[in-house]
Amino acid sequence: MDRQSTPDPSSAPSSALNVVAVVGLGTMGTGIAEVLARAGRQVVGIDISAAAAERAAAALDASTARAVRRERITEAERAEILARFRTSTELAAAAEADLVIEVVPEDYATKHEVFTALDAVVRPDTVLATGTNALSVTRLAADSARPERVLGLHFFNPAPAMKLVEVVSSVLTAPAAVTAVTELARELGKEPVAVGDRPGFVADGLLFGYLNQAAAMYESKYATREDIDAAMRLGCGLPMGPLALLDLIGVDTARTVLEAMYAASGDRLHAPAPILGQLSEAGLTGRKAGRGFYTYAAPGSTEVVPDAETPGDAHELSAGRTVRSVGVAGSGTMASGIAEVFAKAGFTVVLAARTQEKADTAKARIAKSLQRSVTKGRMTAEAREETLARITPAGSLDAFAEVDLAVEAVAEDLAVKQQLFQTLDKVCKPGAVLATTTSSLPVIACARATSRPQDVIGMHFFNPAPAMKLVEVVRTVLTGDDVHATVRAVCAAVRKHPVDCGDRAGFIVNALLFPYLNNAVKMVQEHYASLDDIDAAMKLGGGYPMGPFELLDVVGLDVSLAIEKVLHREFREPGLAPAPLLEHLVAAGCLGRKTGRGFREYAKA
Structure with missing residues (x-):
């Protein structure tokens, strides 16, 4: 727990909230108490359980001891931190606190009981903060004797490591209380985000x-x-x-x-x-x-241990087909990336585009990608040449006549894909596996465009294909068991992680990702929070590599809207309807980074 960037423990706190009581010494309360003590505050930890209070003191003792061993603080600083923390089993111990942070179980009656008791104990100017993330801060405030001094202060677990703190105001909260708590959060080395009172906050x-x-x-x-x-x-x-x-x-x-x-x-x-x-x-x-x-x-x-649902290593697959040569249809970034993946794994690859020139350009793109790997020391120059030698560019799908596996990576347009599968049905040999990389279209519609739907399957790679480990393996109701086994084996051969899913909109990732992105747009649309605050909240509070609006602008707002529409059409769930703000931006041509403007503006290349 000593991984956080802690303010200098010897420095005097500059905000007015110098004495802080933490009520509830579970995992979260203990973590908050540690953060406060390390940042120079006098901390009173309060819990009705003497054992919980003892565990909290022991946790701080152990954490600071580790910090000394790792030379992050000195023994003298450790002694000062420990001296600033004391515990009690009585709420009366909060009498001199400038701020009380309540982190008792998420039950309104329990929290209300604590706040009522605190009203009779603390000074009139003491700020009372609840750590709830689901209950109404406004209701707690209204039911207290000093509603203007009540607000929400939502830390994230583990509190010492997580940077985000949501500062929650109700319509009753005095601005001075919000300002004081926000300043405290910054002095603790946290990133405060101001939010209104609604369940879950941002x-x-x-x-x-x-x-x-x-x-x-x-x-x-x-x-x-x-x-x-x-x-x-x-x-x-x-x-x-x-x-x-x-x-x-x-x-x-x-x-x-x-x-x-x-x-x-x-x-x-x-x-x-x-x-x-x-x-x-x-x-x-x-x-x-x-x-x-x-x-x-x-x-x-x-430690997760095996149980009745744990899959076996073999996944009980039937025998698959032999795959030595692979055809990749398309000339864009995804097609080039997939061709690179197969060639690096030792497969013979035919890269087919609408013209020979486009196919040659796609191979040149692969050559540049491989050269970057050589420059970074990830592969040798000899391996680069061997990989490129396995790739044959072609200007026609006729070149797929002898491939064992054909993978299409063309435009996300069902009519285009169906026409391509009709062609593959004619040119590919019997027994060849035919795969689509679609991320949102029905795989069965591609399969029915052929006379061999049992040979058709989805292989949804993620961009950039050489770097991303995941492949969603999408079975239709007509896909043969041996075709499924073949594709899983191929994924293993190219060092990708396959996950099995059925043929429905969004598969796994997009079906979970895009409703989340859509809900973020709704938050902005409703003026609940700003783009920057929402992005910061998800990166700092959820550990996401990108905030939702950063991701939307990278993916493309038009692409995102199309996927949202597919999900809404398939599941008929009102909550999946695309946010009007997203539709308006797409209609205005604000599609993200590729147009220089989406939710944010970007400098032109």
């Missing part, structure tokens, strides 16, 4: 909708828990998969947050997936219980 408001959809996807048996989690880690660069994250957060906690979000929004996408209720009622609440979506070595353990 980060959890976006995160929990996504987690809920992942739970529903798993419950419907569309994909395994392992494949859902791997898809989001490898396809989006997220630090954890959604089901593993639900286990970490607590299935019961997620259910509570979603119930509050649904009560406020009425959006069915926020209604907790039934499996969250079933697991909660059974006491299978995640890591803390030793079992949730996964099974753990013991309650509180991080």
Whole structure:
């Protein structure tokens, strides 16, 4: 827990909030107390459980000892930090606090009881902050004796490491209280984001909708828990998969947050997936219980152990077909990247475009990519030449006559793809596997354009194909078992991670990613938060590599809108309807980085 960039512990605090009481010494409360003590505050940790208070003191002792061993603080500084922290089992110990931060269980009656008791204890000018992420800050304020001094202060777990703090104002909150707490957050080395009072605020408001959809996807048996989690880690660069994250957060906690979000929004996408209720009622609440979506070595353990749902190594696949040569149809970035992937893995590759010139240009693009690898020391010049020698550019699909696997990577237009598959059906030899890289169109529509739908499958690579490890393997109801086995084996041969999914809109990644992006647009559209605050919240609070608006501008707003429309049309869910703001920007030609303007403006190249 000593990884955070901590302010100099010897420096005197500059804000007025020098004495802080933390009520509730669970994992979050203990972490917040540590952050405060390290930053020079006098901290009173309060918990009705003497054992919890002892654990909090022991945790700070251990954390500061590690920091000394790693030469991040001195022994003298450690002694000062420990001296600034004391514990109590009585709320009366908060009497002299300038700020009280409540982090008791997420139950309104419990929090209200704490605030009522504090009203009788603290000074009139003391700021009272709740750590809730789901309950109404406004209601807590209105029910207190000093509503103008009540606000939300939402840290993220683990508090010492996570940079984001959401500062939540109600309509009753005095601006001076918000200013004081915001200054404190900055002095703690955190990034405060100002938000209004609604369940989930910014980060959890976006995160929990996504987690809920992942739970529903798993419950419907569309994909395994392992494949859902791997898809989001490898396809989006997220630090954890959604089901593993639900286990970490607590299935019961997620259910509570979603119930509050649904009560406020009425959006069915926020209604907790039934499996969250079933697991909660059974006491299978995640890591803390030793079992949730996964099974753990013991309650509180991080070690996942095999259970009845754990897949075997062989995935019980049937025998596949032999693949030595691969045809890649297309001349764009994705087609070039896929051709590079296969050639580097030792396959003979035919790269076919509409003209020989386009095919030659695509091969030249691969040559430049390989040269960058040579320059960076990732491959030898000899390996580069051998790889290029395996790629034959062609100006016609007739060159696919002898390939074992044909992969199309042409425009995301169903009519174009169907016409191409009709051609592949004519030119490819019997037994060749025919694959589409579509990210949103029905694979079965491509399969039905051929006389051999059993040979057709989806292989959704992610951009840039040479770098991204994920491939979504999409079976239709007509795909042969041996074709599925073949493609999984090919993925292993090119060192990609395959995840299995059925032929429905968005597959795994886009079906979970784009509703999240759409909800971020709705937040801006409703003037709830700014682009910068939302992007910062998801990067700092959720560990996302890019904020939603950064990602939308990179993907392209037109591409994003098209995918949103496909999802809405397939699932008929009102909450999936594209945000009007997204439609308006696309209509105005503001498509993101490629046009110089999307949600933000960009310098022209």
